[in-house]
Amino acid sequence: MPSSQPKIKLENLIKIYGQNPQRALKLFQEGGNRDNILEATGNVLGVANVSLSIEEGELFVVMGLSGSGKSTLVRCINRLIEPTSGQILIDGEDVTRVDQERLREIRRTKVSMVFQRFGLLPHKTVLENVEYGLKMCGLPLAERHEKAQHMLDVVGLHQWANYAPSSLSGGMQQRVGLARALATEAPILLMDEAFSALDPLIRREMQDELMRLQSELKRTIVFISHDIQEALRIGDRVAIMKDGHLVQVGTPEEIVTNPVDGYIAAFTQDVNRAQVLKTGSIVRQTVPFILGKGSARAALDQMQGNALTRMHVVDRHGKPIGILNQAELQNAVTSNVQDVESVMSTDFPVVKASTSLEEIFHLARFGVPMAVINRSGKFKGVVEQSDILASIGRLSNDKADVPQALSTAV
Numbered sequence: 001m002p003s004s005q006p007k008i009k010l011e012n013l014i015k016i017y018g019q020n021p022q023r024a025l026k027l028f029q030e031g032g033n034r035d036n037i038l039e040a041t042g043n044v045l046g047v048a049n050v051s052l053s054i055e056e057g058e059l060f061v062v063m064g065l066s067g068s069g070k071s072t073l074v075r076c077i078n079r080l081i082e083p084t085s086g087q088i089l090i091d092g093e094d095v096t097r098v099d100q101e102r103l104r105e106i107r108r109t110k111v112s113m114v115f116q117r118f119g120l121l122p123h124k125t126v127l128e129n130v131e132y133g134l135k136m137c138g139l140p141l142a143e144r145h146e147k148a149q150h151m152l153d154v155v156g157l158h159q160w161a162n163y164a165p166s167s168l169s170g171g172m173q174q175r176v177g178l179a180r181a182l183a184t185e186a187p188i189l190l191m192d193e194a195f196s197a198l199d200p201l202i203r204r205e206m207q208d209e210l211m212r213l214q215s216e217l218k219r220t221i222v223f224i225s226h227d228i229q230e231a232l233r234i235g236d237r238v239a240i241m242k243d244g245h246l247v248q249v250g251t252p253e254e255i256v257t258n259p260v261d262g263y264i265a266a267f268t269q270d271v272n273r274a275q276v277l278k279t280g281s282i283v284r285q286t287v288p289f290i291l292g293k294g295s296a297r298a299a300l301d302q303m304q305g306n307a308l309t310r311m312h313v314v315d316r317h318g319k320p321i322g323i324l325n326q327a328e329l330q331n332a333v334t335s336n337v338q339d340v341e342s343v344m345s346t347d348f349p350v351v352k353a354s355t356s357l358e359e360i361f362h363l364a365r366f367g368v369p370m371a372v373i374n375r376s377g378k379f380k381g382v383v384e385q386s387d388i389l390a391s392i393g394r395l396s397n398d399k400a401d402v403p404q405a406l407s408t409a410v
């Protein structure tokens, strides 16, 4: 049953490394930063008062440069690293307060960790490696076998089940590691730079694989990455860290279109906006004409009333089925045509709100407004070529970037 409480909630999480964390903590509470705390105490501020919530089923990416505190933050979730202060709630249970036995149980049944190289056991077969996590969970052999086989099927490696990991390429080994992680029932997966050792092509493949599996299996995944492109590509939401602090948390679109400061803006300036932005974010809401709710005259009145030159027509369920052109409609009405269906064209592109702008770009060449639909296929509004071009231009409020002669047109 879906619950309204977050799957993971961090409250005022602080981690200080070193001999005298309490003194360092006091300095931090008095306004100290990483540099002066290190200078005064020799302690390192790993995570600086981070609060955030991760929802069930989210693929949540923690992103930042080396040393920003990503690994520390994520390892605090299963207490591989003990936090200095703050709360960590998993399904509402504060894991900072549980005893060692309960902690082991949580690690076995709730939170599974995937490391960078996946750590396959070289003397076991591919199948045994995938089974390994299930053995740890105490599953009987036959069941383990079946689950592991299924996961190998899912990642397309079932024919390699009885080989040693060393007979597989690096990318295939990573897929085995992913299968092993996903085969366990653990509802939460912590993935630390899981794909960073891969070459770009395989890396992209693995990202796709992870997103595909996630949409099927609906785990809660916390994924560490130092690569902004990767973070924005795969994350439902992304948290960006700097010097132990959380600078911004948001959807990829929020981060790209609304960076909270210059640091985030600089981070995202080379990002391919067309890939990150979704059609739904630039849709222009317009009122469509509902077929059967009036004559061609009524359609023309609606169009003129809304100052539209084109208007989509939807069926009774709100599904777009046609598009009207004002000049043609005017001619039809003048010639006494009543039937809207005979005037509308059915030749127009339909795109989902969740599709990236990159994927709809080619449709702009038809020169007809695209009908944007929501998940249930209902008309949400329109997107035109000019909307796409305007939105993928660099974020810039600075008119100085624009040559003088063009500035009036911008």
Ligand SMILES: Nc1ncnc2c1ncn2[C@@H]1O[C@H](COP(=O)(O)OP(=O)(O)OP(=O)(O)O)[C@@H](O)[C@H]1O
Pocket: 017, 018, 044, 045, 046, 064, 065, 066, 067, 068, 069, 070, 071, 072, 073, 226
């Ligand atoms: N065991 C430790 N003892 C002392 N300082 C540590 C320890 N582990 C991490 N740190 C420091 O804490 C800070 C955050 O480190 P952390 O490993 O969490 O960053 P990160 O963003 O994951 O970096 P990377 O991408 O390089 O793994 C760094 O300044 C690091 O030097």
